[in-house]
Amino acid sequence: MPRTPQRSGGVYHLGWGGEGAEGMSGGGGGGGGVLGAGSSYQSFVRTALEQTRLRTALTPHPSQEKFRLIRANDDAAVLDALSFSAPKIRLLRSLTVEKKNSVQVLDFAAFSEPEYDLPIFCANAFTTPAQSIVVLDLNPLYDITEDKDYKDKYYRNLMPLIHKYSELLPWGGKITSESLRFFSPIVIWTIFEPTERNHHVLYSALMDYYKVWLQLTDQATEENDTTKVVRNREAQHRYLTWRAEKDPGFPLLKKLIGESHAKDLVTEFLFEGVHSLGTKSFLDYFREYACDDGTVNKKRSMIGKSFEDRPWDATGEFIGGKDAG
Numbered sequence: 001m002p003r004t005p006q007r008s009g010g011v012y013h014l015g016w017g018g019e020g021a022e023g024m025s026g027g028g029g030g031g032g033g034v035l036g037a038g039s040s041y042q043s044f045v046r047t048a049l050e051q052t053r054l055r056t057a058l059t060p061h062p063s064q065e066k067f068r069l070i071r072a073n074d075d076a077a078v079l080d081a082l083s084f085s086a087p088k089i090r091l092l093r094s095l096t097v098e099k100k101n102s103v104q105v106l107d108f109a110a111f112s113e114p115e116y117d118l119p120i121f122c123a124n125a126f127t128t129p130a131q132s133i134v135v136l137d138l139n140p141l142y143d144i145t146e147d148k149d150y151k152d153k154y155y156r157n158l159m160p161l162i163h164k165y166s167e168l169l170p171w172g173g174k175i176t177s178e179s180l181r182f183f184s185p186i187v188i189w190t191i192f193e194p195t196e197r198n199h200h201v202l203y204s205a206l207m208d209y210y211k212v213w214l215q216l217t218d219q220a221t222e223e224n225d226t227t228k229v230v231r232n233r234e235a236q237h238r239y240l241t242w243r244a245e246k247d248p249g250f251p252l253l254k255k256l257i258g259e260s261h262a263k264d265l266v267t268e269f270l271f272e273g274v275h276s277l278g279t280k281s282f283l284d285y286f287r288e289y290a291c292d293d294g295t296v297n298k299k300r301s302m303i304g305k306s307f308e309d310r311p312w313d314a315t316g317e318f319i320g321g322k323d324a325g
Contacts, residue, residue: 185316237278
């Protein structure tokens with residue numbers, strides 16, 4: 001689910017609405033209010049799907065049949081789930097949550113077939129009357145601090161994107177390296193007052209980033225080396241396993257649709273593939289989170305430094321923040 005930051009000792013942890021329930025209260029404080037009907041995050045979803053259909057044929061994904069008509073226990077909250085597949089695209093899915101005069105949420109992602117090593121398009125937005133919190137990125141499939149070839153292949157020519165938006169949508173505050181592990185140098189992580197102007201800028205960024213992802217998909221050539229395809233599949237499975245385990249929106253989903261449906265939505269819709277692309281567990285990939293009894297340590301941000309400022313320079317080199325702790 002969308003990841004909104006929680007403060008702990010001055011550090012933001014990417015979560016969603018506190019323990020979940022509080023995020024639906026509407027929040028107090030000033031700001032321009034939640035998005036109006038004409039500015040719903042669903043408008044981005046509709047436009048993104050239109051742009052995709054101009055380039056390829058979308059087919060409803062099997063997960064859509066199960067989750068398309070999902071309903072919240074709270075009649076005031078409306079969930080809308082859509083998922084598709086296409087040539088080169090294993091899964092294109094969207095979840096929006098809207099509660100009138102209270103909160104609007106967008107969780108939109110696109111995953112390529114394993115025959116392609118494309119970055120993962122990821123757009124998470126959470127808006128209350130007080131603020132909008134956004135993470136927008138083309139998440140790298142591989143660790144770009146170590147895999148320079150992958151970084152050069154996909155991000156060297158994309159730096160103008162972040163140059164365009166880094167001042168309009170500035171860095172949102174201190175976050176930890178745990179949150180950064182799947183981010184790229186062009187990530188937009190920002191918090192702003194939900195005014196019409198700011199959301200116009202956000203909409204522009206959402207579309208620019210998604211059109212770039214579509215262009216990369218158009219240009220991608222199929223990998224015929226079985227070893228590389230297997231590697232791509234495992235890299236995507238590792239990402240899905242991380243996201244499914246760490247999804248901070250689960251408490252709110254549980255409140256809205258019940259625990260059983262919430263678990264299904266996380267593993268079979270939002271991060272579909274976690275059960276089919278591989279067999280490794282979360283602790284197989286991330287051993288540092290193992291407790292003595294073999295369970296997963298649920299603490300957030302338990303390792304690594306924290307970063308007050310954007311930890312990449314203008315060329316995309318990772319430099320850490322000047323106030324990294």
